[in-house]
Amino acid sequence: MKIEKYYVETSKGKLQYNISGKGKPNVVLINGGSGPIEGWMKILPEISQFSSVFSYNRFGVTGSDKPIENQDGMTIVNTLHETLKVLGFEPPYLFVGHSLGGLYANLYARLYPNEVAGIVFLESSHPKDIKLEEFEGKAVKTINKMLKMLDSLSSHKQFDEVNFVKRTVSQIHQIDAFPEIPVFVVTGGKKNRMMPEEVRIKRQDNQLELLTLSKNSKHIVAEKSGHFPQLSEPRVVIDTIKNCANEINELAHNK
Numbered sequence: 001m002k003i004e005k006y007y008v009e010t011s012k013g014k015l016q017y018n019i020s021g022k023g024k025p026n027v028v029l030i031n032g033g034s035g036p037i038e039g040w041m042k043i044l045p046e047i048s049q050f051s052s053v054f055s056y057n058r059f060g061v062t063g064s065d066k067p068i069e070n071q072d073g074m075t076i077v078n079t080l081h082e083t084l085k086v087l088g089f090e091p092p093y094l095f096v097g098h099s100l101g102g103l104y105a106n107l108y109a110r111l112y113p114n115e116v117a118g119i120v121f122l123e124s125s126h127p128k129d130i131k132l133e134e135f136e137g138k139a140v141k142t143i144n145k146m147l148k149m150l151d152s153l154s155s156h157k158q159f160d161e162v163n164f165v166k167r168t169v170s171q172i173h174q175i176d177a178f179p180e181i182p183v184f185v186v187t188g189g190k191k192n193r194m195m196p197e198e199v200r201i202k203r204q205d206n207q208l209e210l211l212t213l214s215k216n217s218k219h220i221v222a223e224k225s226g227h228f229p230q231l232s233e234p235r236v237v238i239d240t241i242k243n244c245a246n247e248i249n250e251l252a253h254n255k
Contacts, residue, residue: 001048003037003044003055005063005227011080013065017056019235021048025094025117025248027241028084029055032099033162036062037245039098042234047241054089056080061161071161073107073168093250094245096237098122098230102160103168106213110175118182119246120241123227126206127169133201151160182247183217183239188225188232216247 005016018037027047029040037055049051058076059067063099069075093116097105102124109116161168187207191200211217222229222236228238 001198003041005037005057007063008083008086008108010079010086012068012079013059015056015059015065015083016061016063017054017083018044018089019052019054019089020044021051023049023051023251025051025092025245026089027051027053027245028080028089028097030080030097030101030104031055031058031061032101034061034160035098035101038192039228040230043230043238043241045132046234046238050242051094051245052089053187054084054087056083056160056171060157067159069149069159070164070167071159073171074111076104076161076168077111080156081115083191092248093118094118094120094241094248096120096241097122097124099227100125100165103127103165103172104208106178107168107172107175109179110172110177112181113177116179117252118184118244120184120186120237120244121210122186122237123188123222123229124185124207124210125165125223126170126210128209129203130166130169130205132202178213180214180216182244182251183211183214184220184222184238184244185217186222186229186240188227188229189205189221189223190226192226211252218243220247 003018008017031039036057036106040055057064059065095105105119119224174201220240222233225232
């Protein structure tokens with residue numbers, strides 16, 4: 001499936017985006033780090049049958065402008081908030097946050113609690129995941145340091161969001177309140193051979209801790225998937241988003 005891309009002008013530059021489908025709630029897909037719109041290609045057609053869906057490329061990704069400032073969580077969330085407003089894509093939203101995108105969905109819900117009706121955390125990063133690097137081997141740490149040094153030589157890569165994950169986590173911790181909304185946590189069940197067992201167990205615990213954000217939460221394990229269930233098990237992800245959307249519509253109807 002080819003996803004048509006359009007451009008929207010924001011105060012920080014041009015962003016590529018797609019809006020497709022009709023229906024409520026309005027769904028906002030938030031990619032993981034440097035992930036393009038195409039990462040949603042296996043789920044977008046079907047989600048668009050029951051909801052309006054917004055997806056986009058953040059600054060520095062494919063056709064979107066290069067970032068001109070540090071891409072920490074607050075900057076990314078406020079840019080997303082501005083973009084949705086400019087496009088007239090109205091709240092309340094159902095956020096689907098993959099990997100690092102889960103941190104941004106988490107922060108957005110704290111900053112704009114009245115705009116978020118539900119969240120699907122899709123193999124999402126948890127604020128505590130930043131501590132997992134303590135358990136990585138020396139070789140992995142050395143490679144990561146080298147890559148960061150190379151990034152700093154490129155004028156736009158020094159602004160890259162992966163350099164500001166700790167700051168994003170700190171911004172999440174600064175706002176205690178999280179809205180009482182439906183929360184669905186999708187975790188890949190397949191073991192990663194590159195990941196030490198100790199890291200896997202701690203990350204699993206962090207995934208379960210995401211459930212404590214709301215009294216109305218559910219955990220779904222995508223048994224055949226690693227970090228990208230939207231590609232390896234799209235049916236699981238589509239059904240989860242649909243279930244979350246149904247809950248949101250039911251809650252709105254009963255108000």
